[in-house]
Amino acid sequence: MDLLNSIILLTNFIVVPAITYGSQLALGAIGVTLIYGVLRFANFAYGDLMAFATMIVILFTWYLQSIGISLGVLPTALIALPIGIIATILISIFFDKAVFKYYREKKSDPVILIVVSLGVMFILNAIVRIIIGPGDVTFMDGSRFILKANEFKNLTGLNEGLAIKSTQLITFITTIITCSLLFYFLNKTKTGKSMRAYSNNEDLALLSGIDPGKIILLTWILVSILATIAGTLYGLDKSFKPLAYWNNLLPIFAATIVGGIGNPLGAFYGGFVIAFTEIGLTYAYKKFFIYLLPEQLEPNSLVQYISTDYKFAISFAILIVVLIYRPNGIFKGKVI
Amino acid sequence: MFFSAKKLTGGYGGANIIEDCYFEVERGEIVSILGPNGAGKSTAMKAMLGILNNSTGDVFLEGKNINKMKPQDRIKSGISFVPQTNNIFTELTVRENLEMGAFLIEGDINDRLNEMFDLFPIIKEKSDQFAGELSGGQRQQVALARALMTDPKVLMLDEPTAGVSPVVMDEIFQHILNIKGKNIAVLMVEQNARQALDISDRGYILVTGRNAYEGSGEYLLNDNEIKRSFLGG
Numbered sequence: 001m002d003l004l005n006s007i008i009l010l011t012n013f014i015v016v017p018a019i020t021y022g023s024q025l026a027l028g029a030i031g032v033t034l035i036y037g038v039l040r041f042a043n044f045a046y047g048d049l050m051a052f053a054t055m056i057v058i059l060f061t062w063y064l065q066s067i068g069i070s071l072g073v074l075p076t077a078l079i080a081l082p083i084g085i086i087a088t089i090l091i092s093i094f095f096d097k098a099v100f101k102y103y104r105e106k107k108s109d110p111v112i113l114i115v116v117s118l119g120v121m122f123i124l125n126a127i128v129r130i131i132i133g134p135g136d137v138t139f140m141d142g143s144r145f146i147l148k149a150n151e152f153k154n155l156t157g158l159n160e161g162l163a164i165k166s167t168q169l170i171t172f173i174t175t176i177i178t179c180s181l182l183f184y185f186l187n188k189t190k191t192g193k194s195m196r197a198y199s200n201n202e203d204l205a206l207l208s209g210i211d212p213g214k215i216i217l218l219t220w221i222l223v224s225i226l227a228t229i230a231g232t233l234y235g236l237d238k239s240f241k242p243l244a245y246w247n248n249l250l251p252i253f254a255a256t257i258v259g260g261i262g263n264p265l266g267a268f269y270g271g272f273v274i275a276f277t278e279i280g281l282t283y284a285y286k287k288f289f290i291y292l293l294p295e296q297l298e299p300n301s302l303v304q305y306i307s308t309d310y311k312f313a314i315s316f317a318i319l320i321v322v323l324i325y326r327p328n329g330i331f332k333g334k335v336i
Numbered sequence: 337m338f339f340s341a342k343k344l345t346g347g348y349g350g351a352n353i354i355e356d357c358y359f360e361v362e363r364g365e366i367v368s369i370l371g372p373n374g375a376g377k378s379t380a381m382k383a384m385l386g387i388l389n390n391s392t393g394d395v396f397l398e399g400k401n402i403n404k405m406k407p408q409d410r411i412k413s414g415i416s417f418v419p420q421t422n423n424i425f426t427e428l429t430v431r432e433n434l435e436m437g438a439f440l441i442e443g444d445i446n447d448r449l450n451e452m453f454d455l456f457p458i459i460k461e462k463s464d465q466f467a468g469e470l471s472g473g474q475r476q477q478v479a480l481a482r483a484l485m486t487d488p489k490v491l492m493l494d495e496p497t498a499g500v501s502p503v504v505m506d507e508i509f510q511h512i513l514n515i516k517g518k519n520i521a522v523l524m525v526e527q528n529a530r531q532a533l534d535i536s537d538r539g540y541i542l543v544t545g546r547n548a549y550e551g552s553g554e555y556l557l558n559d560n561e562i563k564r565s566f567l568g569g
Binding site for chain 1: 407419423
């Protein structure tokens with residue numbers, strides 16, 4: 001019984017949240033890695049692109065709610081996703097044509113493009129805060145819980161409850177569907193293969209007749225779809241706040257680099273590596289040990305390795321360790 | 337002449353690397369461009385392909401002047417090129433490499449794939465492996481097969497045997513002879529002059545960016561002066 005309780009405890013407080021958070025990071029990291037693979041620079045504006053996309057989704061969700069349209073138990077924001085995706089594609093293409101294209105044609109250093117992306121980041125961030133304000137916005141509707149802690153206790157007779165929020169399940173399922181479609185596209189379709197070919201060897205792709213303009217356009221489209229989905233899922237799960245997306249840049253970049261930058265499958269796993277480490281290290285294990293250890297060995301402290309205040313330091317530490325010991329990531333990626 | 341270039345002049349922005357060069361190749365013929373390091377062999381090939389920014393001169397394919405064509409359109413009209421380095425997609429499987437070679441072909445490419453598998457049996461065996469995992473000789477075969485997927489009329493090779501062992505070199509030259517048998521015009525730049533001339537119908541020797549000698553493979557191999565200067569005695 002104690003063993004079961006301890007397992008449920010960890011599932012409730014580590015596994016379920018980490019899978020949710022990991023899914024959000026994975027989607028973000030795949031976006032960053034695609035931009036790096038094809039356009040060859042680290043796009044710091046990505047966090048704020050997610051914020052912009054989510055803002056559009058929220059505005060349209062409010063409109064739908066005001067005219068009385070809803071999805072029942074599912075959040076209305078899911079209907080608003082396509083609108084958010086279209087708006088994000090348009091703004092991505094706008095910034096590519098207005099800003100990134102110039103530096104690409106000049107064959108600027110990747111470092112210059114990073115700084116340029118910082119500029120785009122500030123602009124996007126300002127747009128979002130001017131339109132929707134800097135504060136917290138909740139746009140979640142539909143049913144909140146799939147499984148409530150009390151229901152679970154009554155059902156199983158255990159001391160520990162297992163709660164699964166509907167947003168957690170939606171996040172995980174949407175991520176799996178999105179990633180499956182993406183990997184199918186990249187590995188099985190001619191266009192997807194040509195995108196990988198371009199990312200691998202630009203000159204030879206040109207010699208094979210692959211049009212770089214189309215590949216770049218396609219990349220922005222894919223990245224915008226991923227940013228909208230990742231941003232909306234994160235907003236549904238944790239409430240929307242423009243700065244939160246900027247804060248997520250560090251774990252997203254850490255996930256990208258852990259997985260091997262330029263490698264989408266690596267970025268997917270990288271997201272979960274970061275999420276499990278972050279949540280696993282900041283959880284207080286006291287109750288867990290009380291269940292498992294005999295009374296005289298029970299811990300007095302919280303048995304929390306790192307305070308949650310320092311959770312970003314974990315991403316940073318992983319980033320540094322990976323860059324020192326495996327600069328091309330756990331999975332094979334490009335060396336940066 | 338099936339494929340020819342005249343009065344090719346050009347370089348990378350500074351002084352001209354090649355001046356007034358000319359080359360000709362018929363279908364079913366192997367023609368080598370030889371010469372010492374820095375003679376402009378690869379530059380000449382890039383000029384013919386249209387990927388050299390600063391070049392003038394005329395390039396003809398089947399009597400048609402293709403000067404104004406972009407490199408992409410030259411590929412579409414039947415010219416294929418294998419660069420000396422980075423000539424495969426290392427992160428793609430062998431089969432995907434071939435599929436990318438056939439990127440411009442609309443519709444079914446299975447016939448082309450099977451023809452390549454016949455021509456390069458090792459590729460069939462390794463078709464699901466990543467091309468980056470293959471040995472040097474196998475990579476070169478993938479590179480050749482990728483270039484042949486479009487069913488080209490002209491195949492240009494930039495040092496196909498650079499950095500491979502003598503045994504592999506013979507193997508690659510044998511493959512090039514087989515390609516010639518498909519009625520393709522093969523134009524190649526080579527460092528291994530003697531071995532290249534052995535399989536070539538004709539050859540051009542460039543010296544400091546200009547045509548210096550030309551003739552049949554046999555003639556170039558047996559001329560005493562050429563032997564002394566370019567073939568190492």
